[in-house]
Amino acid sequence: MHRILIVEDDNEIGGWTERFLQQKGYDVEWRTSGDGLVEAAASKSLVLLDVMLPGLDGFTLGQRLKKEHPLLPIMMLSARTAIDDKLQGLQFADDYVTKPFHPDELAARIEVLLRRHEHNEPELISLQHLHIYPHQNRVVDQRTGEDIILTGKQHHIFAYMLRHANQILTKEQLYEGVWGEPYINGDKTLMVHIRYLREKIELDPSRPALIETIRGIGYRVKR
Template sequence: MARILYIEDETDIGEWVKQRLTEKDHDVRWLSSGEMAGRYIQESDIVILDVMLPGLDGFSLGKRIKKEKPDLPILMLSARTAVEDKLEGLSFADDYVTKPFHPDELVARVDVLLRRFDKQDELLQFQHLTVNTQDLHITNRETEEEIQLTGKQYHIFRYFLRHLNQILTKEQLYEGVWNEQYIEGDKTLMVHIRHLREKLEKDPAHPTIIETIRGIGYRVRK
């Protein structure tokens, strides 16, 4: 069973889609606009999102959702069939279905996305740390203490884990985590990495987990 956040303002379509998904044992929360979507993003396993919504349109809402929770799959629904619309939707969403569609096709596409994003827990060892890459639960094996990360620390370290063994520039890291263009001389990333090292490294002054690649950026190696 998956927890589905379904945002659709057309009552007839919304009712039969919710019914069909519920028949497949999914827990469906159906909203007629994106106004309240933020309350349910973190507890959802997948989002089904219509493009034409009152207020904030589906494209803008979908981009917001991906920024807040990048690992949450999004399936777009739209009557728009133009290639340009599909390309815009697929620039952030994980699938794009045009109306009209058969309910069994929608259910099948939902199942495919859920399988794609249902990654088994993977434990990685980084020197004295054990990291569960699914929920980013970090444990110091020597002290058996859990290490808690703040919001930006969490997103920075998750970005490193998605790019293990790769040298990442400051620009890549900043734009990947903040979704904004990096401005040369900005110390924000450096400050967050310093605080992150204070939590993860045995000796933050001589880091061996988050390595500095002089003149380029940073790397986390497995």
């Protein structure tokens, strides 16, 4: 399921947009400010970002967001219709929608961005002894040509790490990104899943080279 983050301080617009997109089958989170936006966006498929927000404006937030998550689609929402505002937004955003907008148009634009993003994902990722086919949810040991069978959660964890390759991910980010629920301090669920995942994909699970443990912080996959 695609996860959409709405950042909109207008309660009426934010409320009906959230309900409408939920009815379309999306997992939706609505925030009224940009506080913690970069962290929250790590687990999302797309961000709808208002320009006029309390604190930092949407242009500043969007630029920071794109720097940290360059593959994450961003759609600006704004009552500003001037061409200069649109050009400023489109320097980093993937789309710019002016208010008021029809919900069906919004849904159509979201679908286009999500499809475009999926098409930008590589067909094949080579990682040490692995060949990974993201669109097929396949992981192949290139030494033998045999598929490595992962559970659904193992696929989700590994795919999430690959989408954020070279980034150090905290346990909280990983858990919330994969399970879609708040991480509870001390919960061993993620650690257990990663241990079993390593047993399947690492050459030597006791000395993991694919999924690194960053002591005291979390994990990282290097590409």
